[in-house]
Amino acid sequence: MTDSLPARTAYRDRLAAVLPAHERTICLDTDTGLFTGTDFGTAAGRYVNIGIAEHNAMGMAAGLAASGWMPFVNTMAAFATSRAVEAIKIDIAYNAVPVRIMATHGGLSSGHLGPTHQCLEDLAVMRALPNMTVVVPADAAATEAVVDAALDLPGPLYVRMGRKATPAVPGNPEPPRIGKAxxxxxxxxxxxxxxxxxxxxxxxxxxxxxxxxxxxxxxxxxxxxxxxxxxxxxxxxxxxxxxxxxxxxxxxxxxxxxxxxxxxxxxxxxxxxxxxxxxxxxxxxxxxxxxxxxxxxxxxxxxxxxxxSSPPHPSRKGIKHDHRLPRM
Missing domain, CATH: 3.40.50.920 (Rossmann fold)
Incomplete structure:
Protein backbone atom coordinates (compact mmCIF):
# COMPACT_ATOMS: atom_id res chain seq x y z
CA MET A 1 0.00 0.00 0.00
CA THR A 2 1.19 3.51 -0.75
CA ASP A 3 0.53 6.64 1.21
CA SER A 4 -2.01 9.06 -0.17
CA LEU A 5 -2.05 12.75 0.68
CA PRO A 6 -2.98 13.63 4.24
CA ALA A 7 -6.75 13.95 4.37
CA ARG A 8 -6.44 17.54 5.58
CA THR A 9 -4.22 18.40 2.59
CA ALA A 10 -6.68 16.78 0.19
CA TYR A 11 -9.47 18.81 1.82
CA ARG A 12 -7.49 22.06 1.57
CA ASP A 13 -6.65 21.57 -2.09
CA ARG A 14 -10.15 20.53 -3.07
CA LEU A 15 -11.78 23.42 -1.20
CA ALA A 16 -9.39 25.90 -2.82
CA ALA A 17 -10.32 24.47 -6.22
CA VAL A 18 -14.10 24.65 -5.77
CA LEU A 19 -14.38 27.92 -3.83
CA PRO A 20 -14.14 30.26 -6.86
CA ALA A 21 -17.08 28.59 -8.61
CA HIS A 22 -19.32 28.55 -5.52
CA GLU A 23 -19.78 32.19 -4.65
CA ARG A 24 -21.71 31.65 -1.41
CA THR A 25 -19.01 29.41 0.05
CA ILE A 26 -16.57 30.84 2.60
CA CYS A 27 -13.60 29.43 4.49
CA LEU A 28 -13.17 30.31 8.18
CA ASP A 29 -9.82 29.38 9.68
CA THR A 30 -8.68 29.39 13.31
CA ASP A 31 -4.99 30.00 12.70
CA THR A 32 -4.38 26.34 11.91
CA GLY A 33 -1.67 27.06 9.37
CA LEU A 34 -3.31 24.63 6.97
CA PHE A 35 -4.04 27.29 4.35
CA THR A 36 -0.74 29.18 4.55
CA GLY A 37 0.29 30.07 1.01
CA THR A 38 -2.86 28.63 -0.56
CA ASP A 39 -4.00 30.35 -3.75
CA PHE A 40 -7.77 30.78 -3.68
CA GLY A 41 -7.75 32.72 -6.92
CA THR A 42 -10.81 34.93 -7.31
CA ALA A 43 -12.13 33.61 -3.99
CA ALA A 44 -9.21 34.97 -1.94
CA GLY A 45 -11.52 37.41 -0.18
CA ARG A 46 -13.60 34.51 1.10
CA TYR A 47 -10.79 33.07 3.19
CA VAL A 48 -10.92 34.55 6.70
CA ASN A 49 -8.50 33.69 9.49
CA ILE A 50 -10.04 34.78 12.79
CA GLY A 51 -7.25 33.40 14.97
CA ILE A 52 -7.38 30.88 17.80
CA ALA A 53 -11.03 31.44 18.70
CA GLU A 54 -12.88 28.21 18.01
CA HIS A 55 -16.07 29.06 19.93
CA ASN A 56 -16.33 32.41 18.15
CA ALA A 57 -15.67 30.72 14.80
CA MET A 58 -18.69 28.45 15.26
CA GLY A 59 -20.92 31.37 16.19
CA MET A 60 -19.70 33.39 13.21
CA ALA A 61 -20.22 30.41 10.92
CA ALA A 62 -23.79 29.96 12.17
CA GLY A 63 -24.57 33.60 11.50
CA LEU A 64 -23.08 33.44 8.03
CA ALA A 65 -25.00 30.25 7.25
CA ALA A 66 -28.24 31.83 8.44
CA SER A 67 -27.53 34.70 6.04
CA GLY A 68 -27.19 32.46 3.00
CA TRP A 69 -23.50 31.53 3.11
CA MET A 70 -21.97 28.06 3.35
CA PRO A 71 -19.02 28.26 5.76
CA PHE A 72 -16.28 25.63 5.99
CA VAL A 73 -14.73 26.00 9.47
CA ASN A 74 -11.21 24.69 10.02
CA THR A 75 -9.96 23.66 13.45
CA MET A 76 -8.57 20.73 15.37
CA ALA A 77 -11.04 18.03 16.40
CA ALA A 78 -10.20 18.34 20.10
CA PHE A 79 -11.14 22.00 20.08
CA ALA A 80 -14.20 21.69 17.86
CA THR A 81 -15.86 19.09 20.08
CA SER A 82 -14.86 20.36 23.51
CA ARG A 83 -14.07 24.07 23.54
CA ALA A 84 -16.68 24.99 20.91
CA VAL A 85 -19.36 22.37 21.45
CA GLU A 86 -21.86 24.76 23.06
CA ALA A 87 -21.87 26.98 19.97
CA ILE A 88 -22.11 23.92 17.73
CA LYS A 89 -25.10 22.64 19.70
CA ILE A 90 -27.04 25.89 20.09
CA ASP A 91 -26.02 27.98 17.09
CA ILE A 92 -25.44 25.32 14.43
CA ALA A 93 -27.24 22.05 15.21
CA TYR A 94 -30.30 23.61 16.83
CA ASN A 95 -30.83 25.86 13.82
CA ALA A 96 -29.84 23.15 11.31
CA VAL A 97 -27.73 25.62 9.33
CA PRO A 98 -25.27 24.42 6.64
CA VAL A 99 -21.96 24.82 8.49
CA ARG A 100 -19.20 22.40 7.52
CA ILE A 101 -16.97 21.68 10.54
CA MET A 102 -13.72 20.34 9.10
CA ALA A 103 -11.82 18.88 12.04
CA THR A 104 -8.19 17.79 11.74
CA HIS A 105 -5.96 15.84 14.16
CA GLY A 106 -8.79 13.42 14.97
CA GLY A 107 -8.34 10.32 17.09
CA LEU A 108 -4.74 9.60 18.08
CA SER A 109 -3.22 11.34 15.06
CA SER A 110 -1.75 14.09 17.27
CA GLY A 111 -0.27 11.48 19.60
CA HIS A 112 2.94 13.46 20.00
CA LEU A 113 0.98 16.34 21.60
CA GLY A 114 -0.57 14.26 24.37
CA PRO A 115 -4.16 13.85 25.64
CA THR A 116 -4.98 17.58 25.47
CA HIS A 117 -4.80 17.45 21.68
CA GLN A 118 -5.85 13.85 21.07
CA CYS A 119 -9.54 13.55 20.28
CA LEU A 120 -11.31 10.32 21.15
CA GLU A 121 -14.75 11.65 22.01
CA ASP A 122 -15.72 13.67 18.95
CA LEU A 123 -17.84 11.06 17.18
CA ALA A 124 -19.88 10.40 20.30
CA VAL A 125 -20.44 14.11 20.84
CA MET A 126 -21.33 14.94 17.25
CA ARG A 127 -23.60 12.00 16.54
CA ALA A 128 -25.59 12.81 19.68
CA LEU A 129 -26.60 16.19 18.21
CA PRO A 130 -29.84 16.35 16.19
CA ASN A 131 -29.52 17.50 12.56
CA MET A 132 -25.76 16.75 12.45
CA THR A 133 -24.18 14.65 9.71
CA VAL A 134 -20.98 12.89 10.88
CA VAL A 135 -18.41 11.55 8.38
CA VAL A 136 -14.95 9.98 8.79
CA PRO A 137 -13.23 9.61 5.39
CA ALA A 138 -10.85 6.65 5.10
CA ASP A 139 -8.33 8.33 2.79
CA ALA A 140 -7.57 11.42 0.70
CA ALA A 141 -9.79 10.43 -2.23
CA ALA A 142 -12.73 9.91 0.10
CA THR A 143 -12.07 13.31 1.69
CA GLU A 144 -12.23 15.02 -1.69
CA ALA A 145 -15.54 13.26 -2.36
CA VAL A 146 -16.90 14.55 0.96
CA VAL A 147 -15.97 18.13 0.07
CA ASP A 148 -17.84 17.82 -3.22
CA ALA A 149 -20.87 16.25 -1.54
CA ALA A 150 -20.88 18.95 1.14
CA LEU A 151 -21.68 21.59 -1.46
CA ASP A 152 -25.19 20.16 -1.87
CA LEU A 153 -25.78 18.70 1.59
CA PRO A 154 -28.52 20.26 3.74
CA GLY A 155 -27.85 21.03 7.38
CA PRO A 156 -24.61 20.91 9.40
CA LEU A 157 -21.74 18.50 8.75
CA TYR A 158 -18.84 17.28 10.90
CA VAL A 159 -15.87 15.72 9.09
CA ARG A 160 -13.07 14.05 11.07
CA MET A 161 -9.60 13.99 9.50
CA GLY A 162 -6.16 13.03 10.74
CA ARG A 163 -2.85 14.88 10.71
CA LYS A 164 -0.49 13.17 8.27
CA ALA A 165 -0.63 10.92 5.23
CA THR A 166 -2.16 7.46 5.60
CA PRO A 167 -2.26 4.64 3.04
CA ALA A 168 -5.00 4.82 0.43
CA VAL A 169 -7.74 2.23 0.70
CA PRO A 170 -6.56 -0.57 -1.62
CA GLY A 171 -8.50 -1.66 -4.67
CA ASN A 172 -9.42 1.86 -5.83
CA PRO A 173 -13.03 1.60 -4.58
CA GLU A 174 -15.80 3.86 -5.80
CA PRO A 175 -15.99 7.17 -3.89
CA PRO A 176 -18.09 6.69 -0.77
CA ARG A 177 -21.51 8.30 -0.60
CA ILE A 178 -22.55 10.08 2.57
CA GLY A 179 -25.05 7.95 4.48
CA LYS A 180 -24.26 4.77 2.52
CA ALA A 181 -22.02 2.05 3.95
CA SER A 309 -15.92 -16.92 16.51
CA SER A 310 -17.13 -20.47 16.54
CA PRO A 311 -19.39 -22.34 14.12
CA PRO A 312 -22.98 -23.03 15.20
CA HIS A 313 -23.52 -26.19 17.22
CA PRO A 314 -24.42 -29.13 14.93
CA SER A 315 -27.74 -29.54 16.72
CA ARG A 316 -28.72 -26.00 15.68
CA LYS A 317 -27.97 -26.36 11.97
CA GLY A 318 -31.07 -25.69 9.92
CA ILE A 319 -32.91 -24.05 12.81
CA LYS A 320 -34.34 -20.71 11.78
CA HIS A 321 -33.72 -17.99 14.34
CA ASP A 322 -36.70 -16.03 15.61
CA HIS A 323 -35.55 -12.41 15.50
CA ARG A 324 -38.24 -11.41 17.95
CA LEU A 325 -36.14 -12.98 20.69
CA PRO A 326 -32.55 -12.19 21.67
CA ARG A 327 -29.95 -14.78 20.84
CA MET A 328 -28.56 -16.47 23.92
Whole structure:
Protein backbone atom coordinates (compact mmCIF):
# COMPACT_ATOMS: atom_id res chain seq x y z
CA MET A 1 0.00 0.00 0.00
CA THR A 2 1.19 3.51 -0.75
CA ASP A 3 0.53 6.64 1.21
CA SER A 4 -2.01 9.06 -0.17
CA LEU A 5 -2.05 12.75 0.68
CA PRO A 6 -2.98 13.63 4.24
CA ALA A 7 -6.75 13.95 4.37
CA ARG A 8 -6.44 17.54 5.58
CA THR A 9 -4.22 18.40 2.59
CA ALA A 10 -6.68 16.78 0.19
CA TYR A 11 -9.47 18.81 1.82
CA ARG A 12 -7.49 22.06 1.57
CA ASP A 13 -6.65 21.57 -2.09
CA ARG A 14 -10.15 20.53 -3.07
CA LEU A 15 -11.78 23.42 -1.20
CA ALA A 16 -9.39 25.90 -2.82
CA ALA A 17 -10.32 24.47 -6.22
CA VAL A 18 -14.10 24.65 -5.77
CA LEU A 19 -14.38 27.92 -3.83
CA PRO A 20 -14.14 30.26 -6.86
CA ALA A 21 -17.08 28.59 -8.61
CA HIS A 22 -19.32 28.55 -5.52
CA GLU A 23 -19.78 32.19 -4.65
CA ARG A 24 -21.71 31.65 -1.41
CA THR A 25 -19.01 29.41 0.05
CA ILE A 26 -16.57 30.84 2.60
CA CYS A 27 -13.60 29.43 4.49
CA LEU A 28 -13.17 30.31 8.18
CA ASP A 29 -9.82 29.38 9.68
CA THR A 30 -8.68 29.39 13.31
CA ASP A 31 -4.99 30.00 12.70
CA THR A 32 -4.38 26.34 11.91
CA GLY A 33 -1.67 27.06 9.37
CA LEU A 34 -3.31 24.63 6.97
CA PHE A 35 -4.04 27.29 4.35
CA THR A 36 -0.74 29.18 4.55
CA GLY A 37 0.29 30.07 1.01
CA THR A 38 -2.86 28.63 -0.56
CA ASP A 39 -4.00 30.35 -3.75
CA PHE A 40 -7.77 30.78 -3.68
CA GLY A 41 -7.75 32.72 -6.92
CA THR A 42 -10.81 34.93 -7.31
CA ALA A 43 -12.13 33.61 -3.99
CA ALA A 44 -9.21 34.97 -1.94
CA GLY A 45 -11.52 37.41 -0.18
CA ARG A 46 -13.60 34.51 1.10
CA TYR A 47 -10.79 33.07 3.19
CA VAL A 48 -10.92 34.55 6.70
CA ASN A 49 -8.50 33.69 9.49
CA ILE A 50 -10.04 34.78 12.79
CA GLY A 51 -7.25 33.40 14.97
CA ILE A 52 -7.38 30.88 17.80
CA ALA A 53 -11.03 31.44 18.70
CA GLU A 54 -12.88 28.21 18.01
CA HIS A 55 -16.07 29.06 19.93
CA ASN A 56 -16.33 32.41 18.15
CA ALA A 57 -15.67 30.72 14.80
CA MET A 58 -18.69 28.45 15.26
CA GLY A 59 -20.92 31.37 16.19
CA MET A 60 -19.70 33.39 13.21
CA ALA A 61 -20.22 30.41 10.92
CA ALA A 62 -23.79 29.96 12.17
CA GLY A 63 -24.57 33.60 11.50
CA LEU A 64 -23.08 33.44 8.03
CA ALA A 65 -25.00 30.25 7.25
CA ALA A 66 -28.24 31.83 8.44
CA SER A 67 -27.53 34.70 6.04
CA GLY A 68 -27.19 32.46 3.00
CA TRP A 69 -23.50 31.53 3.11
CA MET A 70 -21.97 28.06 3.35
CA PRO A 71 -19.02 28.26 5.76
CA PHE A 72 -16.28 25.63 5.99
CA VAL A 73 -14.73 26.00 9.47
CA ASN A 74 -11.21 24.69 10.02
CA THR A 75 -9.96 23.66 13.45
CA MET A 76 -8.57 20.73 15.37
CA ALA A 77 -11.04 18.03 16.40
CA ALA A 78 -10.20 18.34 20.10
CA PHE A 79 -11.14 22.00 20.08
CA ALA A 80 -14.20 21.69 17.86
CA THR A 81 -15.86 19.09 20.08
CA SER A 82 -14.86 20.36 23.51
CA ARG A 83 -14.07 24.07 23.54
CA ALA A 84 -16.68 24.99 20.91
CA VAL A 85 -19.36 22.37 21.45
CA GLU A 86 -21.86 24.76 23.06
CA ALA A 87 -21.87 26.98 19.97
CA ILE A 88 -22.11 23.92 17.73
CA LYS A 89 -25.10 22.64 19.70
CA ILE A 90 -27.04 25.89 20.09
CA ASP A 91 -26.02 27.98 17.09
CA ILE A 92 -25.44 25.32 14.43
CA ALA A 93 -27.24 22.05 15.21
CA TYR A 94 -30.30 23.61 16.83
CA ASN A 95 -30.83 25.86 13.82
CA ALA A 96 -29.84 23.15 11.31
CA VAL A 97 -27.73 25.62 9.33
CA PRO A 98 -25.27 24.42 6.64
CA VAL A 99 -21.96 24.82 8.49
CA ARG A 100 -19.20 22.40 7.52
CA ILE A 101 -16.97 21.68 10.54
CA MET A 102 -13.72 20.34 9.10
CA ALA A 103 -11.82 18.88 12.04
CA THR A 104 -8.19 17.79 11.74
CA HIS A 105 -5.96 15.84 14.16
CA GLY A 106 -8.79 13.42 14.97
CA GLY A 107 -8.34 10.32 17.09
CA LEU A 108 -4.74 9.60 18.08
CA SER A 109 -3.22 11.34 15.06
CA SER A 110 -1.75 14.09 17.27
CA GLY A 111 -0.27 11.48 19.60
CA HIS A 112 2.94 13.46 20.00
CA LEU A 113 0.98 16.34 21.60
CA GLY A 114 -0.57 14.26 24.37
CA PRO A 115 -4.16 13.85 25.64
CA THR A 116 -4.98 17.58 25.47
CA HIS A 117 -4.80 17.45 21.68
CA GLN A 118 -5.85 13.85 21.07
CA CYS A 119 -9.54 13.55 20.28
CA LEU A 120 -11.31 10.32 21.15
CA GLU A 121 -14.75 11.65 22.01
CA ASP A 122 -15.72 13.67 18.95
CA LEU A 123 -17.84 11.06 17.18
CA ALA A 124 -19.88 10.40 20.30
CA VAL A 125 -20.44 14.11 20.84
CA MET A 126 -21.33 14.94 17.25
CA ARG A 127 -23.60 12.00 16.54
CA ALA A 128 -25.59 12.81 19.68
CA LEU A 129 -26.60 16.19 18.21
CA PRO A 130 -29.84 16.35 16.19
CA ASN A 131 -29.52 17.50 12.56
CA MET A 132 -25.76 16.75 12.45
CA THR A 133 -24.18 14.65 9.71
CA VAL A 134 -20.98 12.89 10.88
CA VAL A 135 -18.41 11.55 8.38
CA VAL A 136 -14.95 9.98 8.79
CA PRO A 137 -13.23 9.61 5.39
CA ALA A 138 -10.85 6.65 5.10
CA ASP A 139 -8.33 8.33 2.79
CA ALA A 140 -7.57 11.42 0.70
CA ALA A 141 -9.79 10.43 -2.23
CA ALA A 142 -12.73 9.91 0.10
CA THR A 143 -12.07 13.31 1.69
CA GLU A 144 -12.23 15.02 -1.69
CA ALA A 145 -15.54 13.26 -2.36
CA VAL A 146 -16.90 14.55 0.96
CA VAL A 147 -15.97 18.13 0.07
CA ASP A 148 -17.84 17.82 -3.22
CA ALA A 149 -20.87 16.25 -1.54
CA ALA A 150 -20.88 18.95 1.14
CA LEU A 151 -21.68 21.59 -1.46
CA ASP A 152 -25.19 20.16 -1.87
CA LEU A 153 -25.78 18.70 1.59
CA PRO A 154 -28.52 20.26 3.74
CA GLY A 155 -27.85 21.03 7.38
CA PRO A 156 -24.61 20.91 9.40
CA LEU A 157 -21.74 18.50 8.75
CA TYR A 158 -18.84 17.28 10.90
CA VAL A 159 -15.87 15.72 9.09
CA ARG A 160 -13.07 14.05 11.07
CA MET A 161 -9.60 13.99 9.50
CA GLY A 162 -6.16 13.03 10.74
CA ARG A 163 -2.85 14.88 10.71
CA LYS A 164 -0.49 13.17 8.27
CA ALA A 165 -0.63 10.92 5.23
CA THR A 166 -2.16 7.46 5.60
CA PRO A 167 -2.26 4.64 3.04
CA ALA A 168 -5.00 4.82 0.43
CA VAL A 169 -7.74 2.23 0.70
CA PRO A 170 -6.56 -0.57 -1.62
CA GLY A 171 -8.50 -1.66 -4.67
CA ASN A 172 -9.42 1.86 -5.83
CA PRO A 173 -13.03 1.60 -4.58
CA GLU A 174 -15.80 3.86 -5.80
CA PRO A 175 -15.99 7.17 -3.89
CA PRO A 176 -18.09 6.69 -0.77
CA ARG A 177 -21.51 8.30 -0.60
CA ILE A 178 -22.55 10.08 2.57
CA GLY A 179 -25.05 7.95 4.48
CA LYS A 180 -24.26 4.77 2.52
CA ALA A 181 -22.02 2.05 3.95
CA UNK A 182 -19.18 1.01 1.64
CA UNK A 183 -18.73 -2.74 1.31
CA UNK A 184 -15.04 -3.37 0.64
CA UNK A 185 -15.04 -7.15 0.91
CA UNK A 186 -17.71 -9.84 1.00
CA UNK A 187 -17.49 -12.61 3.58
CA UNK A 188 -19.84 -15.31 4.79
CA UNK A 189 -18.53 -16.00 8.30
CA UNK A 190 -17.87 -12.76 10.16
CA UNK A 191 -18.22 -9.04 9.48
CA UNK A 192 -15.53 -6.47 10.24
CA UNK A 193 -16.78 -2.88 10.39
CA UNK A 194 -14.19 -0.09 10.29
CA UNK A 195 -14.32 3.68 10.58
CA UNK A 196 -11.40 5.93 9.65
CA UNK A 197 -8.11 5.32 7.81
CA UNK A 198 -6.16 2.96 10.05
CA UNK A 199 -9.17 1.03 11.39
CA UNK A 200 -10.42 0.33 7.85
CA UNK A 201 -6.95 -0.79 6.80
CA UNK A 202 -6.71 -2.97 9.93
CA UNK A 203 -10.03 -4.61 9.06
CA UNK A 204 -8.89 -5.32 5.49
CA UNK A 205 -5.55 -6.72 6.63
CA UNK A 206 -7.28 -8.85 9.28
CA UNK A 207 -9.64 -10.23 6.64
CA UNK A 208 -6.66 -11.38 4.57
CA UNK A 209 -5.07 -13.09 7.58
CA UNK A 210 -8.35 -14.74 8.55
CA UNK A 211 -8.83 -16.02 5.01
CA UNK A 212 -5.60 -17.95 5.45
CA UNK A 213 -7.13 -19.55 8.55
CA UNK A 214 -10.27 -20.59 6.72
CA UNK A 215 -12.45 -17.76 8.08
CA UNK A 216 -14.32 -15.73 5.46
CA UNK A 217 -14.53 -12.15 6.74
CA UNK A 218 -16.43 -9.34 5.09
CA UNK A 219 -15.33 -5.71 5.53
CA UNK A 220 -17.58 -2.67 5.73
CA UNK A 221 -16.30 0.90 5.69
CA UNK A 222 -18.85 2.70 7.86
CA UNK A 223 -17.58 6.18 7.03
CA UNK A 224 -20.88 7.87 7.94
CA UNK A 225 -21.92 7.53 11.56
CA UNK A 226 -24.91 9.80 11.10
CA UNK A 227 -27.20 9.33 9.26
CA UNK A 228 -26.35 5.69 9.89
CA UNK A 229 -26.96 3.17 7.11
CA UNK A 230 -29.12 0.71 9.04
CA UNK A 231 -30.18 -1.35 5.98
CA UNK A 232 -26.58 -1.53 4.80
CA UNK A 233 -25.32 -2.85 8.12
CA UNK A 234 -28.16 -5.35 8.48
CA UNK A 235 -27.60 -6.70 4.97
CA UNK A 236 -23.86 -7.09 5.54
CA UNK A 237 -24.30 -8.70 8.98
CA UNK A 238 -27.15 -11.06 8.10
CA UNK A 239 -26.25 -14.68 8.81
CA UNK A 240 -22.80 -13.85 10.22
CA UNK A 241 -21.57 -15.49 13.40
CA UNK A 242 -19.85 -12.38 14.71
CA UNK A 243 -19.44 -8.66 14.07
CA UNK A 244 -16.25 -6.85 15.05
CA UNK A 245 -15.99 -3.05 15.00
CA UNK A 246 -12.67 -1.23 14.67
CA UNK A 247 -12.34 2.45 15.50
CA UNK A 248 -9.90 5.10 16.69
CA UNK A 249 -12.20 6.37 19.43
CA UNK A 250 -13.14 5.49 22.96
CA UNK A 251 -15.35 2.40 22.87
CA UNK A 252 -18.24 4.41 24.28
CA UNK A 253 -20.42 6.39 21.92
CA UNK A 254 -18.64 5.86 18.61
CA UNK A 255 -18.80 3.28 15.84
CA UNK A 256 -18.98 0.28 18.16
CA UNK A 257 -21.84 1.87 20.05
CA UNK A 258 -23.98 2.67 17.02
CA UNK A 259 -23.37 -0.77 15.45
CA UNK A 260 -24.27 -2.49 18.73
CA UNK A 261 -27.36 -0.34 19.21
CA UNK A 262 -28.53 -1.01 15.67
CA UNK A 263 -28.07 -4.78 15.83
CA UNK A 264 -29.57 -5.01 19.31
CA UNK A 265 -32.72 -3.37 18.00
CA UNK A 266 -33.01 -5.12 14.64
CA UNK A 267 -31.02 -8.37 14.61
CA UNK A 268 -29.31 -9.26 17.91
CA UNK A 269 -25.94 -10.95 17.52
CA UNK A 270 -22.54 -10.89 19.16
CA UNK A 271 -20.50 -7.71 18.63
CA UNK A 272 -16.89 -7.18 19.74
CA UNK A 273 -15.52 -3.65 19.83
CA UNK A 274 -11.89 -2.83 19.06
CA UNK A 275 -11.07 0.71 20.16
CA UNK A 276 -9.51 2.81 22.88
CA UNK A 277 -10.04 1.62 26.45
CA UNK A 278 -11.69 3.91 28.99
CA UNK A 279 -8.52 5.85 29.72
CA UNK A 280 -6.46 8.72 28.45
CA UNK A 281 -3.31 7.85 26.53
CA UNK A 282 -0.61 7.34 29.12
CA UNK A 283 2.32 8.48 26.99
CA UNK A 284 3.13 10.52 23.92
CA UNK A 285 4.28 8.92 20.69
CA UNK A 286 3.61 8.66 17.01
CA UNK A 287 0.17 7.87 15.65
CA UNK A 288 1.24 4.32 14.81
CA UNK A 289 2.92 3.82 18.20
CA UNK A 290 -0.29 4.61 20.04
CA UNK A 291 -2.44 2.45 17.77
CA UNK A 292 -0.14 -0.51 18.40
CA UNK A 293 0.03 0.13 22.13
CA UNK A 294 -3.74 0.23 22.52
CA UNK A 295 -4.42 -2.69 20.21
CA UNK A 296 -6.19 -0.94 17.35
CA UNK A 297 -4.52 -3.23 14.85
CA UNK A 298 -5.18 -6.06 12.42
CA UNK A 299 -3.60 -8.48 14.89
CA UNK A 300 -6.07 -7.46 17.58
CA UNK A 301 -8.97 -8.00 15.16
CA UNK A 302 -7.69 -11.44 14.20
CA UNK A 303 -7.26 -12.40 17.85
CA UNK A 304 -10.80 -11.28 18.66
CA UNK A 305 -12.28 -13.23 15.79
CA UNK A 306 -10.34 -16.44 16.39
CA UNK A 307 -11.06 -16.36 20.11
CA UNK A 308 -14.77 -15.66 19.90
CA SER A 309 -15.92 -16.92 16.51
CA SER A 310 -17.13 -20.47 16.54
CA PRO A 311 -19.39 -22.34 14.12
CA PRO A 312 -22.98 -23.03 15.20
CA HIS A 313 -23.52 -26.19 17.22
CA PRO A 314 -24.42 -29.13 14.93
CA SER A 315 -27.74 -29.54 16.72
CA ARG A 316 -28.72 -26.00 15.68
CA LYS A 317 -27.97 -26.36 11.97
CA GLY A 318 -31.07 -25.69 9.92
CA ILE A 319 -32.91 -24.05 12.81
CA LYS A 320 -34.34 -20.71 11.78
CA HIS A 321 -33.72 -17.99 14.34
CA ASP A 322 -36.70 -16.03 15.61
CA HIS A 323 -35.55 -12.41 15.50
CA ARG A 324 -38.24 -11.41 17.95
CA LEU A 325 -36.14 -12.98 20.69
CA PRO A 326 -32.55 -12.19 21.67
CA ARG A 327 -29.95 -14.78 20.84
CA MET A 328 -28.56 -16.47 23.92
Missing amino acids: QRLRAGADVLLVGCGPYPVLAALEAAEILAGQGIDAGVLNMHTLKPFDVPGLLAAAAGRRLVVTVEEHWRSGGLGAVVTETLAEHDPMRVLRIGMPDSFAGFVGSHEDLLRHYGITAEAVVAAVTQH
